[in-house]
Amino acid sequence: MVDLSVKIGDITLQNPIQPASGAFSWEYNDVIDLNRLGALVAKTICREPRLGNPTPRMAETEAGIIQSIGLPGKGIEYFVDHIVPEYAKFKPPLVVSVNSETIEDFAALAEELSVPDVDVIEANISCPTRNQTGGNFAMHEDYTRDCITAIRAKTKKPLWVKLSPNAGDIVSIARAAEAAGADCLVIANTFLSLKIRTDNFRPALGNKFGGLVSPALKPIVLRMVYQVAKQVKIPIIGVGGVTKAEDVVEYMLAGASAVGIGYAGFRNPTALVQIIDDLEAWCDERGIKKVTELIGAVKDADMESDPLVAASVGV
Ligand SMILES: Cc1cc2nc3c(=O)[nH]c(=O)nc-3n(C[C@H](O)[C@H](O)[C@H](O)COP(=O)(O)O)c2cc1C
Numbered sequence: 613m614v615d616l617s618v619k620i621g622d623i624t625l626q627n628p629i630q631p632a633s634g635a636f637s638w639e640y641n642d643v644i645d646l647n648r649l650g651a652l653v654a655k656t657i658c659r660e661p662r663l664g665n666p667t668p669r670m671a672e673t674e675a676g677i678i679q680s681i682g683l684p685g686k687g688i689e690y691f692v693d694h695i696v697p698e699y700a701k702f703k704p705p706l707v708v709s710v711n712s713e714t715i716e717d718f719a720a721l722a723e724e725l726s727v728p729d730v731d732v733i734e735a736n737i738s739c740p741t742r743n744q745t746g747g748n749f750a751m752h753e754d755y756t757r758d759c760i761t762a763i764r765a766k767t768k769k770p771l772w773v774k775l776s777p778n779a780g781d782i783v784s785i786a787r788a789a790e791a792a793g794a795d796c797l798v799i800a801n802t803f804l805s806l807k808i809r810t811d812n813f814r815p816a817l818g819n820k821f822g823g824l825v826s827p828a829l830k831p832i833v834l835r836m837v838y839q840v841a842k843q844v845k846i847p848i849i850g851v852g853g854v855t856k857a858e859d860v861v862e863y864m865l866a867g868a869s870a871v872g873i874g875y876a877g878f879r880n881p882t883a884l885v886q887i888i889d890d891l892e893a894w895c896d897e898r899g900i901k902k903v904t905e906l907i908g909a910v911k912d913a914d915m916e917s918d919p920l921v922a923a924s925v926g927v
Pocket of ligand 1: 655774873875
């Protein structure tokens with residue numbers, strides 16, 4: 613049987629499947645066995661309690677949903693005292709996602725979250741509806757570098773950095789994050805988008821803009837993972853449009869070491885466990901002994917001389 617385990621820096625995941633931040637909570641244990649997952653990823657936490665954005669916070673489109681939830685939560689104190697212990701009841705490593713509108717507070721939060729039951733800090737520097745100096749630092753190389761440098765100085769925990777697909781040149785941002793001390797890149801957050809209602813001419817979301825999540829985005833994020841993997845040495849977690857085991861394989865062939873899954877879990881809460889089982893079967897049928905054999909194994913060496921050089925480096 614295939615060995616599904618993967619390493620993300622010093623952290624070993626029993627398989628490359630984990631939930632995406634914000635699309636999951638420990639309460640899923642009522643439906644699936646959380647001990648089967650590669651990691652547990654908590655919803656992004658901020659310092660103060662937040663109600664979140666005005667409603668409606670989600671709207672359907674022809675190709676997925678746009679959403680602007682606004683990071684509701686009970687604040688860091690409640691999170692450390694009550695939510696971390698809920699996750700700590702399970703075996704997979706706990707990844708805690710964090711966001712702040714200032715670099716100083718971001719770093720301070722990372723330090724305060726560096727408690728024993730937390731295994732990884734995921735810096736969500738890519739909130740799509742914020743600006744690049746106020747929480748969406750991943751839109752700009754310099755802000756990314758400054759933010760990750762500050763966080764790195766405050767925590768010894770493994771530091772994963774979630775990038776934005778809305779940045780023009782995600783490769784440069786990825787390199788800035790790596791140079792500043794990131795241990796892993798999570799690619800990517802949601803695509804900034806807009807829906808307008810034709811019955812009342814108003815934006816469909818209370819916050820006007822939202823992030824699009826859809827299986828249709830997988831080829832775009834896959835392209836980003838591929839491009840970034842060629843330019844950085846640290847591991848990558850691909851997030852965007854994974855709905856089946858073959859999508860995991862595709863991300864790994866492009867260079868990802870693991871994937872995160874959001875949307876598919878909304879459609880079917882048992883999807884993550886099903887995908888783990890299907891990935892195991894997919895590898896076994898092909899005699900693949902270790903899933904890590906897939907990482908970066910895309911066969912395109914004969915295509916490197918593609919004259920469209922611009923398409924194979926950053927945009
Ligand atoms: C309802 C909802 C809430 C989300 N909240 C967060 C969040 O708190 N932090 C974060 O980094 N990403 C958040 N995301 C983005 C997801 O983590 C993920 O990047 C995105 O959904 C793309 O993956 P998918 O195509 O598998 O859904 C959220 C997505 C959805 C749909």
